[in-house]
Amino acid sequence: MRPFIYFLILLCLVACPFAYGQVVNDPCVPSPTTLCLNNDRFEVNVDWATESGNDETVSNFSAMGDGRGTLIDDGWAGVWFFDPDNLEMIVHIFQGCGFNNNYWVFAAGLTNVEVTLTVSDTQTGETKEFFSPLGMPFEPITDTDAFATCPRQSLQSSKSPGTPPGDTVTPEALGDCVGDATHACLLDERFEVFVETLGFTSPATVLSDGTVGFPFTNPTFFDLVVTIRDGRSVNENFWVTYSSFPPVNFTLTVIDHVTDTSKVYEHVSTDPNLVQDKEAFNDGPITAIDGTHGGSWYQPARDGEGFIFDIFLIGDVPYLALYYFTYENNASGRQAWLVGFAPIIGNTASVPVTIADGAQFGAAMDPEDVNRTDWGTLKVTVSDCDNALIESSSSLFPLIRYDLVRLTPPPTSVNGLCKPASAIPAGTMINGGHGGSWYKVTRDGEGFIFDISVINGVNTLSIYYFTYENNVSGRQAFVTGTAPIVGTSADVPMFITSGTRFGDDFDPDNVVRTPWGNIRVTWQSCNLAHIEVTSTLFEDIDFSVDRLTPPAMGSPGPCGS
Numbered sequence: 001m002r003p004f005i006y007f008l009i010l011l012c013l014v015a016c017p018f019a020y021g022q023v024v025n026d027p028c029v030p031s032p033t034t035l036c037l038n039n040d041r042f043e044v045n046v047d048w049a050t051e052s053g054n055d056e057t058v059s060n061f062s063a064m065g066d067g068r069g070t071l072i073d074d075g076w077a078g079v080w081f082f083d084p085d086n087l088e089m090i091v092h093i094f095q096g097c098g099f100n101n102n103y104w105v106f107a108a109g110l111t112n113v114e115v116t117l118t119v120s121d122t123q124t125g126e127t128k129e130f131f132s133p134l135g136m137p138f139e140p141i142t143d144t145d146a147f148a149t150c151p152r153q154s155l156q157s158s159k160s161p162g163t164p165p166g167d168t169v170t171p172e173a174l175g176d177c178v179g180d181a182t183h184a185c186l187l188d189e190r191f192e193v194f195v196e197t198l199g200f201t202s203p204a205t206v207l208s209d210g211t212v213g214f215p216f217t218n219p220t221f222f223d224l225v226v227t228i229r230d231g232r233s234v235n236e237n238f239w240v241t242y243s244s245f246p247p248v249n250f251t252l253t254v255i256d257h258v259t260d261t262s263k264v265y266e267h268v269s270t271d272p273n274l275v276q277d278k279e280a281f282n283d284g285p286i287t288a289i290d291g292t293h294g295g296s297w298y299q300p301a302r303d304g305e306g307f308i309f310d311i312f313l314i315g316d317v318p319y320l321a322l323y324y325f326t327y328e329n330n331a332s333g334r335q336a337w338l339v340g341f342a343p344i345i346g347n348t349a350s351v352p353v354t355i356a357d358g359a360q361f362g363a364a365m366d367p368e369d370v371n372r373t374d375w376g377t378l379k380v381t382v383s384d385c386d387n388a389l390i391e392s393s394s395s396l397f398p399l400i401r402y403d404l405v406r407l408t409p410p411p412t413s414v415n416g417l418c419k420p421a422s423a424i425p426a427g428t429m430i431n432g433g434h435g436g437s438w439y440k441v442t443r444d445g446e447g448f449i450f451d452i453s454v455i456n457g458v459n460t461l462s463i464y465y466f467t468y469e470n471n472v473s474g475r476q477a478f479v480t481g482t483a484p485i486v487g488t489s490a491d492v493p494m495f496i497t498s499g500t501r502f503g504d505d506f507d508p509d510n511v512v513r514t515p516w517g518n519i520r521v522t523w524q525s526c527n528l529a530h531i532e533v534t535s536t537l538f539e540d541i542d543f544s545v546d547r548l549t550p551p552a553m554g555s556p557g558p559c560g561s
Helices: 002-015
Strands: 035-037 042-051 062-066 068-071 076-080 089-096 102-109 114-121 127-132 141-147 184-186 191-197 205-208 211-214 224-231 237-244 250-256 261-267 274-282 295-298 306-314 317-327 335-343 348-357 371-382 387-394 401-406 436-439 447-455 458-468 476-484 489-498 512-523 528-535 541-547
Touching: 035 068, 035 076, 035 089, 042 089, 076 205, 089 114, 102 114, 102 127, 102 237, 114 141, 127 141, 184 205, 184 211, 191 224, 224 250, 237 250, 237 261, 250 274, 261 274, 295 447, 306 436, 306 447, 317 348, 317 371, 317 458, 335 371, 335 489, 348 476, 458 489, 458 512, 476 512
Parallel strands: none
Antiparallel strands: 035 042, 042 062, 042 114, 068 076, 076 089, 089 102, 102 141, 114 127, 184 191, 191 250, 205 211, 211 224, 224 237, 237 274, 250 261, 295 306, 295 401, 306 317, 317 335, 335 348, 335 476, 348 371, 371 387, 387 401, 436 447, 436 541, 447 458, 458 476, 476 489, 489 512, 512 528, 528 541
C-alpha cells in the first residue's frame, strides 16, 4: 500500500500542484498551542496526559497539558510536550484532492504518554480526533480519507511542493559533528545522525536541537523522525527514540562525537514503528535537579520578587512546578504571578507558564471566573545546590536572564544531592514531605506553596499564597510570610508588596511591604491541611486544602515520595 501512496503523491506533485488549493473563509488563528496548516485552513491541537503510580500520597496524580507547536512549513508541524528541543510528534496535512478528493492526515509520535490529536477544517467545521492511550507506543497515523472537503476550484498555493520543510538549527557548538545535506548534528553538535535506505543516504532536516526528520521517497514527507534526549539525570544515558511510517526498511546510525562511540539500528518493516533506546550512550551522571533543590530562590539585586521550585516525581520522571512572584509590566506597581510545570531533563526544565486574572479574593472566589493566558516559557538551569539560571521567552513581557541563589535551605529532611544545612530539630512532626503545592478544588485558580526548611535550627514554614485582589478588578495578588512550625501548626504573619515593575525596570528600593494579616496552617495529614486567614486588608476566611502535587522528591516518612 505504501509504494502506491507514494506514487499518487509524486503524481500529484508533478501533475496537479496548482490545480487544487484552498480558499479559506474562516481561517485558523495560530497560538503557542494551536497550529495552522494548509494556508491556515486546518487547525491542529494536541493534548497529552500522564499519571503517577504513587497511590500512597496523591491517588492517580496526573500531569497533563497542551502540546506546543513548531511550524515546519505550510503542511508540516512539530509538537513538543516537555522540552522545545525534543519534538514528541510530527503532524502532516496533505492535500490529496487530485486523486481521492480528500485531505489526508499523517502523524508520527515519539512518546507513550496519552495523546489526543484533534484536526479541524475551519472552512467546513468538520473535526477528526485521533487517540493514543497512556503506556502504549504511539502508532503512526496514515488517514488518507480524513477530510472529504476538497474544493472544486482553488487558488495557486504559495508553497513550492518540492521544497523540503524546516530550517536547520545551528546551536552553539559543543561537539565536533559536521553536518551536511544527509548528516544531521544534534544536541549542540554532539551527535551525528544519518539513515541509509533504498540504496542511498536519506536527506536530513533538523527540526530542533534534538530532533531530525528523514524523507525517503518524497522530499516533502518525513518517513522517519529521530530524537535524542539527555536522560543522564534518570539513568546516566542519552536516549535515542525514533518513529517511522510503515512499511519501511532502513539503517539508522548515531555517532557520539564526545565519546567516539556509535549505535547502528537495523530496522525492518516488521519491527515496531516506535523504538526507544534508553541506554544508547552512557556518559555518567550530570548535575541534576532533585527534591533538595526545592524551595525559595531569588536574585539579591531583585529583592522583592522570587521563584519557588516544587520538585516531585510522576512515575519515575522528576517534575518541576515553578512559581514566579513578580510585578506587572507597566508603571502600576501591581503584583503578578506565573505558574507552570514541566519534566526535568538533566539539570534543566523548560516550563510553559500561564498568567491568570478575572477572579476575586475570599468568599467571592469562583474558579469559573479565572482566565488563564499563555505567558511563555521559563527555563531553569541549575549549576549546583545554591545557584541557578533563569531565562524567559515571552510574547507578553520583556525577556529576562539572570542568576538565582537560594533564599531558603533545602526542604527539611528531604534526601538528595543537597543535604539540609542544619540538623533536624528533635521532635519535628512536619517535614519537607508536607511541603509543596496545595489548593482547594472549589477554589481552583489560587493556591499555596509551603516551603518547609530548617532556619537557624528552627523548623520553619515559608508560605506563599497566590490569589486575587479583594475587589472586582480581577487582578492578581500574592502574600508571603515566614514563621516557626510548632507541633503540626504555624501562625504566619503575612505581607503584601507593591511599587515596582517587571524586568529591567525592577528596582528593589521601590518595593513597599505592607502588613496584610495572618495565616494559620494546621496539617491534618500528609494530604490535608486547614487554612485560617485573618486580614486587616482583605476579608477573613477559612477552608481546608488538599495536596496538589506529590510530596517533594526524596521525602521521608509517611509522606515519602
